[in-house]
Amino acid sequence: MAETGRLIADMAKRARAAARKVANLKTDIKNRVLLSTAERIIDNRSRLQDENKKDLEKGKTKGLSNAFLDRLELSDKVIESMAQGLKEVAALADPVGEVTKMWKRPNGLMVGRVRIPLGVIGMIYESRPNVTIDAAGLCLKAGNAVILKGGSDAINSNLALASILQDSLKEFGVPPDAVQVIPTTDRSAVTEMLSREEEIDLIIPRGGEGLIRFVVQNSQIPVLKHYKGVCHCYVDKGADLDMARKICFNAKVQRPGVCNAMEGMLVHKDISSQFLPTIGEEFKNAGVEIRGCPETTRLLDYAKPASEDDWGQEFLDLILAVKVVDSMEEALDYIDRYGSNHTEAIITKDYQRARRFLDEVDASLVLVNASTRFNDGGQLGLGAEIGISTSKLHAYGPMGLEELTTTKFIAFGDGQIRE
């Protein structure tokens, strides 16, 4: 424990020192590091897969699930997609240095706000080694140093990836401490990391709700987090039912295991007897289990009655809670109570109710007539994302490069003093 504490303190201090250099790197150097890493990842495929095999074999012996091992594997496809991701990040505009505003004060002082890196970012994530590359690429492009603590079961893979990244950093004269993977699987490394408030500016945890709650409870450093995605579609009276059917089906079925999939569907009573049987048929054919309110089970004989626990549940599976509502107010109250501030959609033809839904729903993305599945940095046009924040401070929604920066004030004077 004491040894891990010293290790983390040392890494944090080195990251802080490196951050000062990385903050002022030219865009071109950052891009060359990213592109060179992309090449190295492809060139070192077999070395990476050898290290990854060690993790996979240990995992198998340990009896980890196939789904877990699947996420752990550095397959050819994953390796190519990591390299491709780095190329895409290199192609994005550099957010650092943008003057977001500038104005002149009555005393002649020119005051502006300029975008700067956050400094040192700590990533804590589970055993998906591709996060090591994706996160490091984004942090670096935004001018930050990063300390990565991946899941213990991916330690060999992560260290191999870090060494490749560091080779690229060194090639362009960037301090290799800009990207560090914590080399121990000691669990206390996480709490030690969460206490380095002086050196680390932001913690981003990625993983299950348990991991994230642990991080929030133990961190003295600000945390950008996302507990869960309980997303709804509200099908308004008078909605285009064909459009509603396509959107709801897409939101539930296209990829049910992700945070922006629909978990609850609210249907206005005026159209429920028309809408539910048709969409119900489609859901049934797609293997979606419906858990519904009494009106839903009356209209759909294959639906099961919902229990209180089903409202607001994040199923991450082919299961859907369905409720018929008497009014838009009831839908808004339901979303306020059971939603998770992630993604909420209305399907409507009514201009006034579309505006009201946009105004009143408190979620990181509120959509009119489109699928909840669009809550994603790439889909919304941010280029790439390091996660989705459902808390409101600093970032609310997908976090792209801009969200990995902040602004400082600058002022150009010619001798101004305060009276």
Added chain:
Amino acid sequence: MAETGRLIADMAKRARAAARKVANLKTDIKNRVLLSTAERIIDNRSRLQDENKKDLEKGKTKGLSNAFLDRLELSDKVIESMAQGLKEVAALADPVGEVTKMWKRPNGLMVGRVRIPLGVIGMIYESRPNVTIDAAGLCLKAGNAVILKGGSDAINSNLALASILQDSLKEFGVPPDAVQVIPTTDRSAVTEMLSREEEIDLIIPRGGEGLIRFVVQNSQIPVLKHYKGVCHCYVDKGADLDMARKICFNAKVQRPGVCNAMEGMLVHKDISSQFLPTIGEEFKNAGVEIRGCPETTRLLDYAKPASEDDWGQEFLDLILAVKVVDSMEEALDYIDRYGSNHTEAIITKDYQRARRFLDEVDASLVLVNASTRFNDGGQLGLGAEIGISTSKLHAYGPMGLEELTTTKFIAFGDGQIRE
């Protein structure tokens, strides 16, 4: 303790419910509440001063210092300035609803970011009852509900101010739970408040470093904080020494007890023998104690030798640490080591070094040729401020109305689904 827990939980839930209403108030209603409160404060002056007298008398019996009692007093001047402050906030533009960006995706989806309130803000502050009004006014204008926990010694004053605010809220049909003062002096109220992560979106502590560290260590809610202000002026070689003299004198002497006052002065060796004796004479006449490096004490016989503790010290008094540096690099390293990311100024005539200082110094405000005393929301043109953040997440520097909001994504579709 259990009772306080229930009290705080109940207040937090009521604040959360009120926040949903306040978020969608028309600007005009918010302004009328503010202006009506300003009037009521003046009209109820004697009632406020009676309640304040109870606090002052208890404080005297308790043996509180004169400076403390001074901050606690609701003098005529303080009452007028609270009312004036509310009028100024009413005159500011409403940040809520601003669409900060909007763009069209290739699939036709119109995606935008719109400014929304944070939700519920918790203010924790010491015994300055004017903060109750200043903070409530800003929070309300930005569409937030607020829970205020002032110092125990100001409890009667704060409750009287809250009841005035709530009268104004009721007058315009706004839920009075939008502004609540915690009515107990039980110390556990603070920790209970810091645990209400589900209802409170942001904690802003204002007070000494001890209070702020306590809040950071115990909060599961994001905290916007400012530990201390250790601000420097670096007088570059070739600077306009007359300008440097005016700026440094202003930064140190105009109001030494505040966070944006200069605590350390760095002087390039090429101009130190010219500059230090003249500014030294002025400082001496103003009663400023100088604690200097050996070169400083050699040039200024009245200067005391600095100890290591003096570098980076927040004196908040007529004391100044002075160091002669060999180069700009040394100044930058010094600021990196001893600065507090608050405010840093360079006085120079050199274009290239001005740019370099602006780029490389990591502080919430970096100035060229102007006094550190400008780091203030009003002075920089934000209208009013609720505090200054020296951590980088969400806000770095003075926090005005905009910093009491966040943005959500909105998307206008016409049936888009994810492929």
